[in-house]
Amino acid sequence: MPASTTNATCPASLIEEAAAPDAEGTALIRHAAETMRLSARGFHRTLRVARTLADLDGEERVRRLHLAEALSYRGRTEGVAAARPMPSPTA
């Protein structure tokens, strides 16, 4: 891989390996993927940001708090909208 690859441009299979979270983190991202209806691309996106957050903290392994922060950036209203039932359109 070229030396100037960043987390954002990393191929998906590689980021899954590099950003494999610990047990708690895996549970969180699984739960979030169902509640927030994450697509596969959304899942990889969250992993990329979580990997950057772990790198900024100097940690080898991606932990639950990194994943939590990455998920929090994922469109504050978009995430909420996905989780909430839609009101009737006659507003």
Next chain:
Amino acid sequence: MVTRVATVAFEGIEARAVDVQVQIAPGAVAFTVVGLPDKAVAESRERVRAALIASGLALPAKRITVNLAPADLPKEGSHYDLPIALAVMGAIGALPEDALSSYCVLGELALDGSITAVAGVLPAAMAANGRGLGLICPAATGPEAAWAAGDMDVLAPRSLIQLANHFKGSQVMARPRPAIAAPAGTMPDLRDIKGQEGAKRALEIAAAGGHNLLFNGPPGAGKSMLAARLPSILPPLDPRELLEVSMIQSVAGQLKDGALSNRRPFRQPHHSASMAALVGGGLNARPGEVSLAHGGVLFLDELPEFTPQVLDSLRQPMETGEVMIARANHRVTYPARFQLVAAMNPCRCGMALEPGYTCRRGRTSVAPRNTAPASPDRSWTGSICASKSPRSPLSTSSCRRRRKARRRPPPGSRRRGIGRAPGLPARPCRLPPPMRPVRPP
């Protein structure tokens, strides 16, 4: 007897070899250029004629034919003047032909015989070095060409006479020296921003991982200021990136005095930019803003003001890291691996995301009441939505109305919907139906 001079044609940032062949034959006096020249190349006849006369030579009263081989590749650009002139000078005996055979030549001629700068000298120098040739280029672009290889022979004359004297041996030119651009003043600093710690953290994350970033908030929150300060925390370009960025800048004619810079590019197009300006194309298939931002940041301020087609055209470069411009005869590919930063207001009055507020004016309606407020700081209540993927630059605030604000907007107010953001889930954006104009009876 045919005199040949090597030159290049540009396809993207690649320089393809082109052979300039000149034949002087008896016949009706004419000076023709063949080989699919475009208008600028066809006009080079006049410039070459005038430059030769200004340099003390005259075109012989014979039939001069110039062929730009390969004959089916359209020739564009004004850099064919100098190779044509040198080939003609070689054919009439004013320059030694064997000297010309070891150089690749490009440059534009002025009517007084001086040589004007052209774009794309750095890729041409790299291509010439790959073919084992030296380079003759305009004096202003000499420092750029000198970067291609340390031992390559580079001549950067200011005029035809100077070049002729060099070959005669009476005024030998020195090799130009590679130049680095002096850093243009200090970059804007993050310490100018007071507070906004959450936004600064998002900026750090984006800088560290190369992620894309969207700032969504009320006017005056500092979104544009923050985005402008991203380049100051990005690392400098590494050598491979520096080469690619410099080649793109060279082809776009943006290398001032041929000096390279290792600062990451920061491009900020106005929202009235057309698709060709943003993605590339137009005359000579020029690189667009996305290619000029390669290795750096593309900042789109007032994101909803950009036309939806233009925003959609960003999808492919963001996904693949390159943009392919298709022309009738050939395809040109420019690299376009950039980081997208965007800023927007959630609605017309800018207060849509503030908790407990009803926005009645806006394009997007407000978020539901129990969304957690984004910041503890009362003076800034916008939210930062950091998008993690190349495919979804926008995460819009939800388009649902509050339960209390069930009023329709006053009739006659104009409403524009935001173009569908690429990558959004397929949920309809619940904007009110467009108002139909009332027909007079």
